[in-house]
Amino acid sequence: MGEFDLIARYFARPARRSPLGVGDDCALLAPRPGMQLAVSSDMLVEGRHFFPDVYPAHLGHKALAVNLSDLAACGARPLAFTLALALPRVDAVWLEGFSQGLLALADAHGCELVGGDTTQGPLNICITVFGEVPASAALLxxxxxxxxxxxxxxxxxxxxxxxxxxxxxxxxxxxxxxxxxxxxxxxxxxxxxxxxxxxxxxxxxxxxxxxxxxxxxxxxxxxxxxxxxxxxxxxxxxxxxxxxxxxxxxxxxxxxxxxxxxxxxxxxxxxxxxxxxxxxxxxxxxxxxxxxxxxxxxxxxxxxxxxxxxxxxxxxxxxxxxxxx
Amino acid sequence: MGEFDLIARYFARPARRSPLGVGDDCALLAPRPGMQLAVSSDMLVEGRHFFPDVYPAHLGHKALAVNLSDLAACGARPLAFTLALALPRVDAVWLEGFSQGLLALADAHGCELVGGDTTQGPLNICITVFGEVPASAALLxxxxxxxxxxxxxxxxxxxxxxxxxxxxxxxxxxxxxxxxxxxxxxxxxxxxxxxxxxxxxxxxxxxxxxxxxxxxxxxxxxxxxxxxxxxxxxxxxxxxxxxxxxxxxxxxxxxxxxxxxxxxxxxxxxxxxxxxxxxxxxxxxxxxxxxxxxxxxxxxxxxxxxxxxxxxxxxxxxxxxxxxx
Incomplete structure (x- = not known):
């Protein structure tokens, strides 16, 4: 197991609502009967969406918040999200702060981390968020x-x-x-x-x-x-x-x-x-x-x-x- | 409308199966009754997942293929995907090739582009793919x-x-x-x-x-x-x-x-x-x-x-x- 597999442990938590959480090829989601799934993706890049010296916990918060805001605009209730993360290096202090800020906001809205990807590369945070909204009732x-x-x-x-x-x-x-x-x-x-x-x-x-x-x-x-x-x-x-x-x-x-x-x-x-x-x-x-x-x-x-x-x-x-x- | 909004046009297509496609805050997905949604995210970074001189059309193909492979491993049928793309600059030739390779594979599998994000930054491709699989029958x-x-x-x-x-x-x-x-x-x-x-x-x-x-x-x-x-x-x-x-x-x-x-x-x-x-x-x-x-x-x-x-x-x-x- 390489260090980029290990960092996934900062984010691993038992799956609760979704049938299957982090750790298989796919996560499984099942909106309740009569509900549609609302989906939104946002990508955050250093220098464009945040300063290099931002607190990692604030960055974790904001990366999820901008996606949750898209759910809010549709009137959807958050269910789950995936996180794909490119990092220049494995930095335990950064990961600790980032995951804490991210997961605190996720928990506050009952939005579960169900999967994702980690790789080495220039810092890039891509979150895809899932919410449910009554069928044909989403705000457009x-x-x-x-x-x-x-x-x-x-x-x-x-x-x-x-x-x-x-x-x-x-x-x-x-x-x-x-x-x-x-x-x-x-x-x-x-x-x-x-x-x-x-x-x-x-x-x-x-x-x-x-x-x-x-x-x-x-x-x-x-x-x-x-x-x-x-x-x-x-x-x-x-x-x-x-x-x-x-x-x-x-x-x-x-x-x-x-x-x-x-x-x-x-x-x-x-x-x-x-x-x-x-x-x-x-x-x-x-x-x-x-x-x-x-x-x-x-x-x-x-x-x-x-x-x-x-x-x-x-x-x-x-x-x-x-x-x- | 900035150039990074314009590039989304290379990928804009009328939504077919999903209730709502590219262009609103969220895409809406509705798995059929008795089906679960299988979800997977992969992030591809230059130098790590592909060579800088790869044909853009091949890169577009591969970026989706590696995600579809996760659906295959679950036994899921592809439905839709989102694309988040960071590019150093807007390069029409690259975008033309990339989108052609990406969308040809998507069409071959009836997998619809329903949303995403584009931004300026070091080249990074993050795709989240959605498929459906009969409830509780996904291959694990x-x-x-x-x-x-x-x-x-x-x-x-x-x-x-x-x-x-x-x-x-x-x-x-x-x-x-x-x-x-x-x-x-x-x-x-x-x-x-x-x-x-x-x-x-x-x-x-x-x-x-x-x-x-x-x-x-x-x-x-x-x-x-x-x-x-x-x-x-x-x-x-x-x-x-x-x-x-x-x-x-x-x-x-x-x-x-x-x-x-x-x-x-x-x-x-x-x-x-x-x-x-x-x-x-x-x-x-x-x-x-x-x-x-x-x-x-x-x-x-x-x-x-x-x-x-x-x-x-x-x-x-x-x-x-x-x-x-």
């Missing part, structure tokens, strides 16, 4: 209809502020950096909210590349347009009391760009019929998640940005794509 | 019983000969190298045989790291031992007519080591009760796959190697592990 990007409200969970922008601070592009003292970095490195996927939105939201997506950019995928998949009040998302970020207490006196233009196009947020943006406002608020309360209306779906294609007075603002934000890259 | 490593026959599909050793030739450790002329390289770079997973072995074989595993090494996983999972006639597997390789015609006059010691511990074969080694010999032969004939008895399971733990006269040979092969590395 394609269900938004004109007149629907547009909702956002939590608040966006803190992960981007962390990234800018770590790059030295903005100043943040230690206390503030610790706070921001927590949002960048330990995002909490909105699984409880996502499951409560099944049968309630008309469409959903998780925010990984920036609020407006990801929301635009709902518009194209649903063949609709939307009006978004950009002050609402900006106010959510600016009004974050922990941010204010920690001395985050950032200018509003920066906050606006981070809230609207920051990325790495792992919040949900979703749509629902206006008749369902109370139900959406209740879903948020039940899952301990702030939900805020940020706009509405319109028949006319395109994304129209307005401020709180209703004035159009598109011309003032020509390059969100550029900023987000 | 743990079912071998004393008295069972040990069977091998096809023949092992050609991929290792190819590797040695490409490394300049043995001489092979162009015609022979072409033949051998085909086996190394375009393995054909034994899916048809694997599905026919459900309910017939008592255990199975696919040969990726070497015949004896992988077979020993059956022994440990089943808590049994075995006697293997090493001349049988060696004769299968030495008797390969295409190899002989192409001038492969290799010494028997080399052939023996390649057949028994070469690796990258993607054949199946499996066990079955001696009462099922005719049925195993029929399964081989039905699936167009040679099947050969190479030994038998014994209650006494450990792997006993014998030659065709029955003489014990263990002392002569002290370092298969070393050779296989």
């Amino acid at each position: 990007r394609s269900g938004a209809r004109p007149g629907d409200d547009v909702w956002l969970s939590g608040r966006t922008g803190q992960a981007r502020l962390a990234l800018d601070a770590l790059r030295g592009q903005i100043h943040a003292d230690d206390a503030l950096l610790t706070l921001l970095r927590q949002r960048l490195e330990r995002p909490m996927p909105r699984l409880a909210l996502g499951q409560r939105l099944v049968g309630l939201a008309s469409s959903a997506i998780d925010v990984s590349d920036g609020l407006l950019g990801d929301f635009s995928h709902i518009l194209s998949a649903s063949r609709v347009g939307a009006r978004i009040d950009i002050d609402v998302a900006t106010d959510l970020l600016a009004g974050c009391q922990r941010l204010q207490r920690a001395g985050g006196g950032f200018d509003r233009g920066l906050l606006m760009r981070c809230a609207l196009a920051g990325g790495d947020d792992y919040e949900l943006v979703f749509t629902a019929h206006p008749d369902r406002r109370d139900a959406v608020e209740a879903a948020g309360a039940d899952s301990g998640t702030r939900v805020t209306r940020i706009g509405s779906i319109e028949a006319q294609p395109g994304l129209r940005l307005v401020d709180r007075t209703g004035a159009a603002l598109n011309g003032r934000f020509p390059s969100f794509d550029h900023f987000a890259s | 490593r743990s079912g071998a019983r004393p008295g069972d026959d040990v069977w091998l599909s096809g023949r092992t050793g050609q991929a290792r000969l190819a590797l040695d030739a490409l490394r300049g450790q043995i001489h092979a002329d162009d015609a022979l190298l072409t033949l051998l390289r085909q086996r190394l770079e375009r393995p054909m997973p034994r899916l048809a045989l694997g599905q026919r072995l459900v309910g017939l074989a008592s255990s199975a595993i696919d040969v990726s790291d070497g015949l004896l090494g992988d077979f020993s996983h059956i022994l440990s999972a089943s808590r049994v031992g075995a006697r293997i006639d090493i001349d049988v597997a060696t004769d299968l390789l030495a008797g390969c007519q295409r190899l002989q015609r192409a001038g492969g006059g290799f010494d028997r010691g080399l052939l023996m080591r390649c057949a028994l511990a070469g690796g990258d074969d993607y054949e199946l080694v499996f066990t079955a009760h001696p009462d099922r010999r005719d049925a195993v032969e029929a399964a081989g004939a039905d699936s167009g796959t040679r099947v050969t008895r190479i030994g038998s399971i014994e209650a006494q733990p450990g792997l006993r190697l014998v030659d065709r006269t029955g003489a014990a040979l263990n002392g002569r092969f002290p370092s298969f592990d070393h050779f296989a590395s």
Whole structure:
């Protein structure tokens, strides 16, 4: 048995829910009757998705969290995941931390490690996650209809502020950096909210590349347009009391760009019929998640940005794509 | 849309069998009633699993083939797969070839690409494959019983000969190298045989790291031992007519080591009760796959190697592990 077989022991645990866990050629999964299996894969690469000096435990957490966020966006309940891991060398301290962060989040959501692969190579983490969702009830990007409200969970922008601070592009003292970095490195996927939105939201997506950019995928998949009040998302970020207490006196233009196009947020943006406002608020309360209306779906294609007075603002934000890259 | 979103277009196809294909947060899969989902993940890294100058189409084929081989070892029928791909740069010629080789094999087995991820980074290919198998009928490593026959599909050793030739450790002329390289770079997973072995074989595993090494996983999972006639597997390789015609006059010691511990074969080694010999032969004939008895399971733990006269040979092969590395 080589050292790359041995490292699998950091992750080996008795299989519980799935018929067969780590250790055979395949893992076996059986969704319950009437359920479909939701599947998502994400690959994380050093230098692109995380800094080389990230805490291994935070990296383990985030690698699973970004996948669980895809399940949340579908309204699926996590069941299991596979982990494929390329490592330059076998580093016991790193593996200890990584597996601890990974498995703590997995346990918190009852998501079982059922298989995978380890190899030597440049650091690369590929997770495939499995959840179950009632047949034909998964939240999709394609269900938004004109007149629907547009909702956002939590608040966006803190992960981007962390990234800018770590790059030295903005100043943040230690206390503030610790706070921001927590949002960048330990995002909490909105699984409880996502499951409560099944049968309630008309469409959903998780925010990984920036609020407006990801929301635009709902518009194209649903063949609709939307009006978004950009002050609402900006106010959510600016009004974050922990941010204010920690001395985050950032200018509003920066906050606006981070809230609207920051990325790495792992919040949900979703749509629902206006008749369902109370139900959406209740879903948020039940899952301990702030939900805020940020706009509405319109028949006319395109994304129209307005401020709180209703004035159009598109011309003032020509390059969100550029900023987000 | 960045260039790494664009490359996903090389792989985008309309979803057929699965309820939802590429393009939403999750893919949705629904095994038929009474079926379980078999899942396997493999990660391929340049320099470790393939040479930098491999044909992209061959690499695409092999990346999926090694995963399908895991399904074959479980007796599962392929349904779908996800692809996560890290690339140093967007190279249209490479992507064209890679996707062509990948999707040709996928189509040949009705295995649908349902999702994935692309990112910039050192070349890394991570595939997770999904198949279905009747509930509680998957072939496992743990079912071998004393008295069972040990069977091998096809023949092992050609991929290792190819590797040695490409490394300049043995001489092979162009015609022979072409033949051998085909086996190394375009393995054909034994899916048809694997599905026919459900309910017939008592255990199975696919040969990726070497015949004896992988077979020993059956022994440990089943808590049994075995006697293997090493001349049988060696004769299968030495008797390969295409190899002989192409001038492969290799010494028997080399052939023996390649057949028994070469690796990258993607054949199946499996066990079955001696009462099922005719049925195993029929399964081989039905699936167009040679099947050969190479030994038998014994209650006494450990792997006993014998030659065709029955003489014990263990002392002569002290370092298969070393050779296989």
